[in-house]
Amino acid sequence: MEWMLLPLRRYAKFSGRSRPKEYWMFILFLILCFTAIAIIEGALGISTTEHWAQSGQWGFDTGYRTRGGPLTALFGLAVLIPWIAVAVRRLHDSDRSGFWLLILFFPIIGSLVLLVFFVMSGTRGPNRFGPDPVEAGEPELAKG
Numbered sequence: 001m002e003w004m005l006l007p008l009r010r011y012a013k014f015s016g017r018s019r020p021k022e023y024w025m026f027i028l029f030l031i032l033c034f035t036a037i038a039i040i041e042g043a044l045g046i047s048t049t050e051h052w053a054q055s056g057q058w059g060f061d062t063g064y065r066t067r068g069g070p071l072t073a074l075f076g077l078a079v080l081i082p083w084i085a086v087a088v089r090r091l092h093d094s095d096r097s098g099f100w101l102l103i104l105f106f107p108i109i110g111s112l113v114l115l116v117f118f119v120m121s122g123t124r125g126p127n128r129f130g131p132d133p134v135e136a137g138e139p140e141l142a143k144g
Contacts, residue, residue, distance in 0.1 A: 004029035007086040008079075014098060018089035019133045023118060026086055030079060034072065041069040087114075092129035093122030 003025035007018075041047035047069040068076075088098035094117055103110035125132050 007082045010082070010085060010089075012081050012085055014085050014088045015092075016089055016130045017093040017122060017127075017133050018086050019093060019122060020090070020118070022133075023086055023090040026083070030083070033075060033079075034068075037071050037075055038066070038068065041071050042066070046070060047072070087118070090118055092127075093133065094120055095123045095127045095129070 003022055006022050007026045038047065048067040050065045050067070051063075053063075084101065087101055091098055091100050096117060100114070100117065103113055122132065122134075125135070
């Protein structure tokens, strides 16, 4: 749980490096929170559900599409800056500038490139963005 909340404690810290465990545990935290919020919004009836049906040459197709409601939007805005900050620090760990996040503007290719960068292990030893977080240890987690 400590690793999941570490990016929230480093809310807008864009300098330094983050190890893969910090990034991926935060992503897991976001997935769990968005899932819980979707369940709550569905139970309260405040999410936007759209029923669609279409008849085509090969038959009839129907389905539902649910979009997040106001709680999803508020939570998304609250965690946007911590996500950007941990993503920049993760890129720093592989000795890349945070400007690599702008590659997300190329939808499929940019996402795949960033996924590869985030999965790769960081450079061993210090780099231009700071000391290796694995060698230096995480001071915030040593308190517990």
